[in-house]
Amino acid sequence: MEVTTRLTWNDENHLRKLLGNVSLSLLYKSSVHGGSIENMVERCSHQGCTITMTYIDDNMIVAFMLGNYINLHESSTEPNDSLWFSLQKKNDTTEIETLLLNTAPKIIDEQLVCRLSKKDIFILCQDNKIYLDKMITRNLKLRFYGYHQYLEREVFRVEGIKDNLDDTKRIMKAREHRNRLLADIRAYKPYADLVSEIRILLVGPIGSGKSSFFNSVKSIFHGHVTGQAIVGSDITSITERYRIYSVKDGKNGKSLPFMLCDTMGLVGAEGTGLCMDDIPHILKGCMADRYQFNSHKPITPEHSTFITSPSLKDRIHCVAYVLDINSIDNLSSKMLAKFKQVHKEVLNCGIAHVALLTKVDDCSEVLQDNFLNMSRSMTSQSQVMNVHKMLGIPISNILMVGNYASDLELDPIKDILILSALRQMLRAADDFLEDLPLEETGPRPYGSCQGWGFAPSEAMS
Secondary structure, three states, X not given: OOOOOXXXXXXXXHHHHHHOOOEEEEEEEHHHHOOOHHHHHHHHEOOOOEEEEEXXXXXXXXXXXXXXXOOOOOOOXXXXXXXXXXXXXXXXXXXXXXXXXXXXXXXXXXXEEEEEOOEEEEEEOOOOEEEEOHHHHHHOOOOOOEEEEOOEEEEEEEEOOOOOOHHHXXXXXXXXXXXXXXXXXXXXXXXXHOOOOEEEEEEXXXXXXXXXXHHHHHHHHHOOOOOOOOOOOOOOOOOOEOEEEEEEOOOOOOEEEEEEEEOOOEOOOOOOOOOHHHHHHHHHOOOOOOOEOOOOOOOOOOOOOOOOOOOHHHOOOEEEEEEEOOOHXXXXXXXXXXXXXXXXXXXXXXXXXXXXXXXXXXXXXXXXXXXXXXXXXXXXXXXHHHHHHHHOOOHHHEEEOOOOOOOOOOOHHHHHHHHHHHHHHHHHHHHHHHOOOHHHOXXXXXXXXXXXXXXXXXXXX
């Protein structure tokens, strides 16, 4: 008779996403193999890395992961790394919290006990009771502490993972850092409440990853890979309308305090791609969402959707120059000239700007172990310096990401680069807002461009 797990397909899928490319094999089930702790440990000893699942109820699981179960006698057990996590189902979503500890598991009086600094923080009893210290429940965001009844316990062998848990610990730490970045962005408010939402303009060649960056940001905040913005190739631009995308915190959540503005791709040849005369109108906030681009003819004040008196909220607050990191050395002289023309307009306006290098092959190599800084390889460092020399952008504002283009699942390492880039754009936008003269914080009629870097004659041309 085949023994089946209580773990749902969705729960198992969340665990795989948490731990990397692993598979789970059921070794023990208390209702089938007996409730004895000794029997559980004996059955699961020397099986390699294991996860012990405790089903508190139908909506809550508490689990811990060990490099190996051994004979857990009080006199011989030494502290070792253990990974703890909880899965809680709330409103059709599964929330996972994690914790890394160095504990000493032992069998004492027919109970499995984990100690930390000589204190019992976890006890698994044979009579379907579990004890959790406040420290664990606080970190795992559980609704109880002390002793609590549970329904079932199961032990799985984790296949496809190293016994020393180093890879898993890195994934766990990455996930914790990712969550901190998410919290920072969710809590963000534009400088001095001058605007409710920051507008970030994405400019770059066809196929550089502008639309993919928006899709990637949205995917992270929605919890799954999505593709609202249609992605083009390196030959033809799919984006033919000016799009101002907001991002919601979850499918039905509130809108986050930033918008990503997607443009038609730049093309080296004249008369194709984004019309360069449209750039000033976009930067000043004169172009409405869904404006149909015309490569041969820029928008004019006579257009029905032209915004003649844009306010600060309509303007662009940060420009991100989007470049394929693998194609920087191959930019044509005409494409380089267009980038410099755009950059000149941005500098004239005093708008904050960053460079976003996309299509990074290995995001893990880009991040240092603490996930706080980028450790650029020789290749990426060369590309960063090329962009620095080409546009004069400070190296700290040259960012690298790997967008979600062909992935099916989210990756915490990739998320960190995307969220770090987004946070840097918001910080740059704050610097722009802080530097504004007071007279520029209100709506201004079209043609009144003093302080925007455009003479009235240029603005009306």
